[in-house]
Amino acid sequence: MYRSRVIGIRRMSEVLSTDGLTKSFSGFLAIDNVDFAIEQGELRALIGPNGAGKTTFFNLLSGTFSPTEGTIEVNGEDITGKQPHQIADHGIARSFQISNLFDGMTVMENLRLGVLSTRTDGFSLSFLASDIENDEQMKSQAYEVARQVDLGDAADTEVSELSHGQKRKLEIGIALSLDPELLLLDEPAAGLTTDETMELVDTIRSVSDDRTILLIEHDMELVHDLADTISVLHHGELIAEGDPTDVRENSQVQNVYLGGE
Template sequence: MQKPGGGNDLQTSPLFAVEGVSVRFGGVRALEGVSLEVAPHEVLGVIGPNGAGKTTLFNVVCGFVSPAEGELRLRGERIRDLRPHQLAGHGIARTLQGLGLFERMTVLDNVMVGADRLARAGFLRGLLGLGHRDDARLAAKAREVLGELGIESYAARYPGSLPYPIRKKVALARALVAEPELLLLDEPASGLSAEEMTELGEIITGLTERTAVMLVEHHMDLVMSVCHRITVLDFGRVIAAGTPEEIRNDPAVLAAYLGESVDDPEVPTGSTTDGDVVSTGSTTRGEEA
């Protein structure tokens, strides 16, 4: 995979910031004082063992969970009472672990669903008979994004008839068609082969020309290859933040991944302890908070 370049050229002013966010579910502390920043055109990785709070953090960013403390800022402005349906309006798009494609809609129609931010038809334009112009424009945009990902030939197909890696690309195309400033990728490498993961890494690296990326991923080889910076969570707290090299050699990160749980029988035998945090991205604790 191509190592991300231009790390020193990233703009210093953050595009998006999480500031002191805490989340509690009853007596369970899912996040505690979590802060991080994403610069324009940067790939920020968020990693940590299962139960570290990665999914909870993504759900806060997407408006599915309201924090007990802390705030979110986009372009320096505080985002108040964010709701999932408002993401596109703020220039944020997300892919889901479960893909979330509509099985009874074609690939093209699925991708067009993600273009709400670009649509201008609305009720009044519909009454004036102008909506079809937007439909044609959005369809053209959807085909363009599908072409960029090499899957335009599947535009008329239905998701259920496609191989899993192609469906993953359809989900990514649906997020990209809205032209987001911040793209949230939730476990994009899950279910992919080594060759497909290499291609995914190249795609993510290329995306920084148009958007910033916040990546939650278990596969450390992918994370280390594409991320400019990495934030590490453990038990709901940030335990480390820095460049891939800094994270790779951080004692707190090594302990979180490989400490007392290294002999856990559920850890795949492909995991290693010889310098990399983990080679397979497998984790050693219970379900994600």
């Protein structure tokens, strides 16, 4: 059983919102007229059966896809149709279901590349080959992220030697190294053991203290104990929203996702 989450009063303003967000693929509506908003400091879970449109929704928010209709705003600024790197500049970072780690590099080297990508002066191959090893500020930033995701003791370990749970933490760390205001986590607990999942829950809860998080997750016990609010997608439509208890007791959610009473 996961440890219960204590929710404080910390909501202030909308970080991200969508209005009539729609994505069509050759006439198939993957996302259908979704109005959505997440507030500063909130930890929101996005759930739904396979094929509900959850990852497509993330792809729209992160700039991988452009919407067919509708708008996306971050802190009141329209970012609809912007490229992923432009959206990252607006404070949105994302982890993926499929690992994008560099197995032949250490935890610190992976995190330094994330920190490096935030530099406004760009970089060259010569910079990567030399200065990245000597930049103390970059090292400090990367180590702080490693500490935040409980990988401080494994900072010099090669990714190939990490456990699956540690790799999931590193994926979150790479997203955090971009210093986002809103963190999108796509099934972070997928494939983890119960113990690894409990550790990851603690990591996510700790990270959420000073940033906003939207996560896709199928483990309903995890979602119920971790999230402030749950949004439910079904066939691309937002069919329910509310606190975990209300969503779990919603008859429509039970029928389409939880298998009825």
